[in-house]
Each structure stands twice: as structure tokens, then as C-alpha cells.
Amino acid sequence: MRIACPYCGERSLDEFIYSGDATVRRPDASAPTASEDYVKYVYERTNPPGMHRELWYHAAGCHAWLVVSRDISTHAISSVELAKDVALANNQAMKESA
Amino acid sequence: MARTKEAPRRDPLQPQRLVDRGIVDHRRTIEFTFDGVTYKGHPGDTVASALLANGVMLAGRSFKYHRPRGILSAGSEEPSALLELRDGARREPNTKATTAELFDGLVAKSQNRWPSLDFDVMSINSLLSKVFVAGFYYKTFMWPAALWEKLYEPAIRRAAGLGRASDAADPDVYEKTTAHTDVLIIGGGPAGLMAALAAAQSGKRVILVDEQAALGGRAIDDGSIIDGRPAREWVRSVEAELASRPDVTILRRTTVFGTYDGGTYGALERVNDHVAVPQKHQPRQRLWRIVAKRAVLATGATERPIVFGDNDRPGVMLAGAVRTYINRFGVVPGDRVVVFANNDYAVSTVTDLINAGANVVAIVDSRPKPSEAISRIASSAGTKLLSGAVVTRALGKKRVTGALIRTQSGAEVRLFCDLIAVSGGWNPNIQLSTHVGGKPLWNDDLLCFLPGSLPPGMLLAGAVAGNFSLPKALGSGADAGATAVANGTKSVSIPVPKAAEDSVRIAPLWRVEDHSGKAFVDFQNDVTDTDVELAEREGFRAVEHLKRYTTLGMATDQGRTANVNALAIMADITGRTIPQTGMTLARPPYVPVAVGALAGHHRGKSFKPTRLPPSYKWAKEQGAVCVETGLWLRPSYFPRPGEKDWLDTVKREVNTVRNAVGICDVSTLGKVDVQGKDAAAFLERVYMNNLKSLAIGKARYGGMLREDGILFDDGTVARFAENQYFITTTTANAVRALQHMEYCAQWLWPELDVQIISATEQWAQYAVAGPKSRELLRKIVDPEFDISDAGFPYLQVGEITVCGGVKARLFRLSFSGERAYEIGVPARYGDALMRQLWEAGREFGACAYGTEALGVMRIEKGHISGPELNGTTTPRDVGLGGMVSKTKDFVGRTLGTRPGIVDPERPQLIGFRPVDRSVRLRSGAHFLAKGANPTAANDEGYMTSVAYSPSNGHWIGLGFLKHGPERVGEIVRAYDPVRGGDTLVEVVKPVFVDPEGARVRG
Amino acid sequence: MANMLKPTSAFSHLDPLSTPSLSVAPREDLTMASFAAGKDQVQAVMATIKSAYGVDLPRRPARVSGKGIAFVWAGPDQWLAVAERGANRDMERELKSLLSAMASVVDQSDGRVVVRVSGPLSRQVLAKGIPIDLHPRAFGANAAAITHASHIGVIMWQLEDASTFELAMFRSYADSFAHWLIETAEATLPATA
């Protein structure tokens, strides 16, 4: 598999480390439901076939954390974004909705 | 095709060799031995073609039944002619005679025979074949299981036999490389060559890969005429054109063995398999990783045998192989030939045989109505044509002596012959299109599977796409090459050379009904048609089950001559169509790949890179014994003359540190520079303990958790400036800890202003530990820096200079429990600083110490390390529960308060000493209450770290024990069934030296 | 008091190789520092470097060179400054004085060691350990990449010269890297009689 790092370009799988689901966000530890929220955040995963948003780390390259949209049945990758940008956009969206 | 009237001339020294045919170098003769007999051949021969040239057809014995086997094919699909090549350390078993190139002095031996190929005792297996039927591994030796390793397997292995690998280390070197290309063309036959020509016009990068030493593929094998000239001349002109283009790479003797995601292909180049010994430094084989934007699959097709009685006898050969031996190698594999086919490929086979001077005894065509092409060749060659007839059995044992034929009317005819040329049709070599999940499609006209869905970027050309005739192959190659570089725009076509159209008509025949003798489907794994029937009867009808039950298709040839026949037979007996029956997808590798080639440079000491600490050279001069810790090679201890073992040495090193001073290279600890306006806030969220109060110029212990509340890593956090921190991690976790911090900075809290830069290797860092450490350092640290206890107390850090102005960092930290410092200098000065410390330390009786003494001293002090940070323990488990902040959020905080994590029943860190002080403790032992039975329910914890404590004069241990801290003074059982240990130990506080902790402060 | 410590090479057995087709030599004479722009400071950092050295820092993997100094992209908003040490040049000190408020500057002069590989065979040799595309059209003058070579992490760049590369790796890997490089060079150089 090859992943196109937004900085480094297309690189082979062995330069990256997979690190799980990119759709979960670290919950607010001060919320009254924090205990359950964290159990969900850390442990609860479904694994449907098809498109996933995944966190990858360009370990042997630029050390950027990436959000990769990948069809886990075909390994076809439809987008690679910088995790930092995704996280900042999430923060912004949360702020706006609040 | 023109026919010569007179028989072509033969070589008197190689009875089956035509002196003016093929592309071998007839002018040079080389010698080789097979089973001790010397034969002659030519450069350009394979071992198979040279054996055949000498009239040798018997090549080996089969895997299970030890049946005599000959040469079935002329390529990498060969299931039968597997030899042991070379000798000594280069001896290599199971090598295909059909692909191994001949070289002068080559030593070849047959396999699976004892005592000789001619007379093989084990062929008795044939008589025991009831025992060896499909599923015999599963059924026959089920019980008693205890006998499997001792009796069954060795017996079966000896009887069934495999080649012998050399016991010696492989003397050759292997190489790996990566290539990137716009177009990869797999196969250098007519289609592949046209694709390469067309793609090369664009000026883009093209890699053309071909399995053989010479390009041309079936155009050479079939002796085709292209643009009015012999194929070899056309191939030569194409090669010259390709070679003139700087961005075209041709890899000969190279097999693409796997398709991987992202347009990545694995290929094996046999750089020096065709010579006896590679030149100095030259690799034997080279593994290519090829990354291609587009790939043209031009892998051709493999001919199918027909399943009939004793169809494995030496002398039963694929018709295409017969043609290859004639046209490529100038070898006539037999003189009296029966051609048996279900398709029109028989036509050119007969032509070639007759042109080569062989006598075609009969054409046995299973089709009741002869095709026009067949009728024409039969009459022009004056050969008997038996339409609607089948060969039911090959006669002869070690060589075909005849064929038993059932005619259309059912009559049995016996014909004498020494070769049966068989064609059951052609299977496109679609394997590489299925490696990443492409599904093949059955084609009812061509009676074969064609590639269905293709991997992204892959195109097809030639026979692999069902273009079996030469003009179609050439044309489809030109199209594919042009399309591959077209990039969505209109492709530029190139002129397609002319060639004659061949008939490829075919009618189904997979297996001859009512045959006698064994009829083989998979030759290499000795699977017969009755094995397939048995599998069906026992319910293994799904093709995946059939394969596993019978082992069909699971040998090194990947069942390339077997799979479709087996499938068709299964379809037949279950009354289904072939597509209904299914198709197994191929997996890489398409051909066997030596582990040496996969490893390349990375074997032995180079298996993985080694990291050397700054004082490594000095340590080796001191006689240090080193140990691998991760990739690092660290001094473990520094033996001195007169010390009888490592323990002696370690005792001395520990005593020296505790009483004087010792020096240890701790550069391997991970070091990370953390800066930014939010550096403090960031570290607060990464570490479990409070760091807000850490003053500039101070260091503090820091523990990191995983989000699930489990301890992840620990080290120190030092603050050099308002917004500048310097943290250390454990050696083992250095890379992961950096990754984790980058995760936190980029993903969890991207809004923070923090910059993280690894500085592990910038600093050579030495621990200087012991009561005399300050006195020693005073001789190193430049005089303007105050390192008195008042000026530089415990946990102080500072930027200083040493040895006359070299910038340095000093940390007053202690892992040993003694007064201790860590001093860091830029790594290039590391070697020199160690030598200076060593010289300066002489008057204090200083020693160097390694990881062993380091470990002993930390256990004596109850400091946790790898065995306690084992991925299952919490801060509370290791006695650091009180350090965990309750006033801030940090990674691991919330889940660290889960009931299971804070359960008071969780074993907690505590110390141990043996009741009988002379007893040695073992880590890994489990704790049981005194008198309790050793059951899992009674398990109360386990020992993690043990050491002989020179300070105490006996073994000590750390471990986790339920309610440990409340049980000090209690005697428990340390039970170690694996190593037969069962010792009573006393629970003690986990600190064995200076319990008040006074020494660290001076 | 004079400096009593003599620097030591990290390469204990890399004999410089010099043939018409391939040369390999360690570069022991460099001073290097990495610097990472603080939050919202990228433009300021770039402007400062521009005015001090006259070069535009690359935002993507690439190298730029100014008078006596080169900058190599070393990660998002992060660069490695490389210069010859000469008499007493100290890149960390130099950049800290320029960038103190806007970037974190970390000395890498010792943390990383640099090997220069040059000559017509350099690409072919490097391709045997480096997985990225080194074709001149893909990796030309002043190209840079962070990747791995023979399983060892490297920052590599090409000089203006078409076949001269420099590879920086963590110091402790120097010997392992040299071992791979020399073995690979021997296998790639034309076999000697």
C-alpha cells in the first residue's frame, strides 16, 4: 500500500504506523459522563467493511500525523489530510456549534 | 511454414541436438554432470534442454509415490523435473530443470530416490498408495498424537522425500533495490515487446521484465515468422531500439512474483544463478520492489496437460514445450511422437516435429469432427489422424514406450512411441492480476479463465487476455503500451508487424474417462483424479476445501498445470459449470523466492542496524561485554582479570559505585527538547504528575500513562528556561514516546504552541555516581561553575562548560541511590570526555559500569524499569499512586480511575528476599500464600526483577503482590514451575539500600 | 583553559571511497541546527531567514542554499540549517540569536552525521536502500526528502550538482549505515578483474 503524505508525497506503507480510528475525539474529562465517554473513546469500535477514517503517523518521514480515508476492503485511499488541520477544523466547528 | 525434405543434421555427441536450430550458442560446448554422468550442452541451454539433447528424459522421482518423472514443460510451471543443483554450500534442492540455465561444470542430481534414480526402494509407496490418498495427513496419523513428531512425520518425510538443502551457510550475497517507473511491462514475449516499444515512444520511464535469459517468449518458442523474418531477428531489432532509449530498463532473468497495493510489484532477478560462482561482491540474486504508475501484464499462457492414465510417465510432454525445445534450444525431445490434443495447437506442433526430423506416429484429436487445420496438416504430413480418439494410458515406466488409444468407435489401439505431446489448451497466466483480489472470469470459447477485475493501473496484452494468436498478441501489445502512457489523452499507435494467423479452436477435454493407471492432476504434489473424486465424496467440494484436502496446487509450482483441470473434474462430477465450481485466487509469490533474497544485506550481524553509544569504542578497549538493548549495543559489564564470572564483575562495579564512584554511558535514554509558549501546559497534559511547580534549573521524575490508565513510560523532566524543557524517556520507549508526544501535539491539542524536537543523539551523557562523584566532576567541570551541594543540589540542572570550554549540561539525578550526576556533552566529544573522566577518576578508584550493575542498583533502590513498566501496570501498582495529579486532566486520567485500575486487589510493587539467604531468586516466579496450592485462583502476583545484591550479600527481588505493602514481614511462596523453582521469600519494603534516601543528597 | 576534548568521528570504519563512478565521504565539518517555527510564527521565521540569508525557506521537502549556508526542510514548519563549521561557526547560537522569540532552535551538529555520496553510480547505489524515487526528474537539484536508507532514518538532499547527495542520520547509526553503503557500493561498482 502507498500513502500520499501531504508533505512528502507518495510513500510506501513501511514508512507509516497505523494508529486507529480518526473519527473519535478525546472527550471532556470534566463532563459528568466522562467515565463512559472514555470507555467508548478508547475501546468501542465497529469494524464495518468499506470506507474508514484512520490515523496514520509518517514515522519514517516527516513525523506528521495523518487522517487517511481508506476503503479497508480494497485499500483504495480517497484522501489524506494532516491530522493537525482536521483537529483544528473540528475544534473550530465545536466552537461554532457551542 | 516451409518444410525441409531431408532430416536436419544432428550433433553426434548430443543425440537429440539439431546443429542448426535454436538460439543456443552452438559454437561453444560446455560440460555438466547429472547423477555423476558427464554430458555436453551449449550456453543458452537450460538443464532440461541439455538433458533432453542427450536423450535423458528421466529426471527424478515424485514427491509422494516416488514415481519416475520426466520433463513436462519448458518453463517455470514445471512440476516434475525438480533437481538438486550444485554442491557444497551452494547445494540447492527442488530447482526446476526447465528454468535453471546451464553453465560449465554444473553438478545436477535427481531427488527423492534411494539408492538410485533407476532403482528406488521407496517406489513401494506406489503400492501403498491407498495410505497416501488425499487427506492422509489428517486421517491416518490422527492417533496417538504423541507419536506424530517422533514417528509419523520423520517416516513420512523420509519416504515422501524432499530435496536436501545445504547445511552450510549460504556463501552468496543478495541485494534489494527499488525502482519507480511510469510503465512496468511484465513479460518480454511478442505482446510485451510491442507494449514496450509503444510505451517507449513517449519518452516515459519503462521497465520491461522477462523471466528468461533471452527475450521473445513464445515467438522464439514457436519459431514464429514476424514481418517476414525469423522471430529472433525481429526480437533483436526491438531490443536494439529499446536499448537506445535512456529511460527504458530491460530486466532479463527476472520474474515478477507478486502484485501489491499501490502499483507495487515484487520481482526477483537471478543475477548470477547462471554462473558457478558470482564474481567478488556481486549478488547472486536481486530483489526488486517496482513501483509503477501503470503495468502491462503480458505474461502469456501456460499449456494444460490432459488427465489420462499414467500421464506422468517420462516422455509425456506438453506440446508447447516440445516446440520450445525444438525452436529455442534445437533439441528434439523424441523421435516417434504421438500428438494428443483437444485443440488446433496440435497443427504447428506436428509441423515443427516433422521439420525437426521426428516421426509423428499419430495425431490423437479428442474432437469427433476434425478441424480444417488439423485435417490439412495430417494429410500434408502423411500422418495418421485419429479424430474423436483419446490416449487412455501412457505405456512404459521410466520412459514412454507407447500410447494406448481408444478410438472414436471405442476400439483400443496401441501405438509405439517415445514421446506423447499433449495439449489440453492454454491457461492465461493471470496470477498477477488476482494477487490483490481481482476476480478471474471464465471464457467458454477459449475454455480458460481470463483476468476479470484488474488492480488499479494494470492493463493486459497478449495471451494473458486470451489473444492466443500471434497477430492478436502483437496488436494488443501495441495498444496496451500506447494506452499505458496515454494518460487519458489519445494514445499514439505504432505500426504492428505482420504475422500469420493461427487457428486456436478448442473443444473441452479435461480428463479421459475410464482410463487405467494413475491419472495425475497435480504432478508435483502427486494428486490424482481419484483424489479429487474422493474429496468430492467426503464433502470437500468447495474449491478452497478441495485444495486443502488434497494439497492440490499447493506445491512450489502453485498448481499452474493442475488447478484448472482439477476444477473442471470437480465441476464434471458435481454436475456444475466451471464458474459455478469456483476458482482459487493466487497469492504471491508466483515463483519460489529465496529467503536470502528477501533479506538482502540484512542478515547475520546486519539483520537490523546497530546503534553504538558514544563511549562504545572506549568500552571495547576496556574489554566491556556488550548487550543488545533494542538496537543499541550497550556495555553490560566490564570484566577485569581475575574475576571468575559476570557476577564477580558486577559485584565489584556495584561496590565501587556505592563506596567510591562509577561512570556509566546513559546516552541511549531518549531525549526530547520541548519548547514553546505552551510547553508547560503541554507537558502537564502528557505527564501524570504535577510539573507546573517545576522551577527553572530543576528536574523532576515524570510518568506517562496511556489513555487507558496503564503506565507507558517514565523519565525526567528538566526545565532549562521559561518555555524550554528537556525530557528523557526510557531507552526502550524513546521512539514511541516521541511519537506519542507528537500525537498529543498534532492531534489532541493542535491549538497549543509547542515544538518537539528529538535530541537523543546530540548529547553523549554519562552518569557519574557514587560518594566521590562530585570530587571527580570537579576535575572536569570548568572552575567557574559551582557544583557544591549548596550551589548544585539534588535535582538541579544547568548549562555549564567542561574541560576548558566545551559546552555541557549537568543534571543532578540518581538512579543508583548514591550522590550522582549526569553530564552531557555534544556527542562528538563523548569519546574524549569518557577518557577524561576515566583518567580523572583514577585517584578516586573509579570504575566503569554497565547495564548489569545499573540494574542491580536500581533494584536495590526499588526503582521501576522495563519489567515493571510492562504494559499491564498502573501508577498505583508500582507504588507511584500518590504522585498522580488529581487536579488536572492528562492522558490516562479518566480511565486511570476505573474500578479495575484502582482495584485494591491488584498486586502492588514490593520487595522480596529469600528466607534461606543462599537461595537464588528468579523473575517470573508467581507468589502463593504459604501452604496454598499452586492454582491460578491462588495466584497472588509475580516477581518482576531480581538481582544479587552485593550491598546485602544475597539475592533480592521486586515484584507485584496482592496487598503487598500491607504484608511486609510475611513469608510467601515464590513458585516457578517452568524452571522448577519453589522458594520461600520474605516480603520486605522495596528498598534495600539507604532506606532514608540520604545519600543522594550528599 | 584550552579545550582538552578532541572530537571523534562517528564513523569508525568508513574509509572514504573515491572512484570515477562513485565517491563516498563523511562530512565531519558541519554545524547544524534544527528549528521549528512557533505557533503562527512561520511567516516571521521565513522573513527573518530571508533577510539574514537571502533565501526563502521551503514549505515542502526541498533544500535552499544561500551564501555558506543551506536549509533543508525537516518536517512541517521545521528546517535543518547546515553550514561548514570553519573556525568556530555555531549554527545553534547563530539561529537562536536571530529567531529567539519565534522558533525553537536545537543543536544537531552532533546528533546527526552526514555522508556525501556522489558520482554517476550514486543513484543506483542509493536506490538499493532508499525506497523513494531518485530519478533525476523526481529528485533533482536541491531536492530533499525524509525517508529511510537500509532501515535507518535519513534526511537526504541533493546538491546543485546532478549526482551528489548528502544523507544525514542519527549519529549512533553511522557505522551500520557505512557498512551497508560500502557493501552496496562494492556490489554496484564494476567488478574488478
Ligand SMILES: [Zn+2]
Ligand atoms: Zn510525510
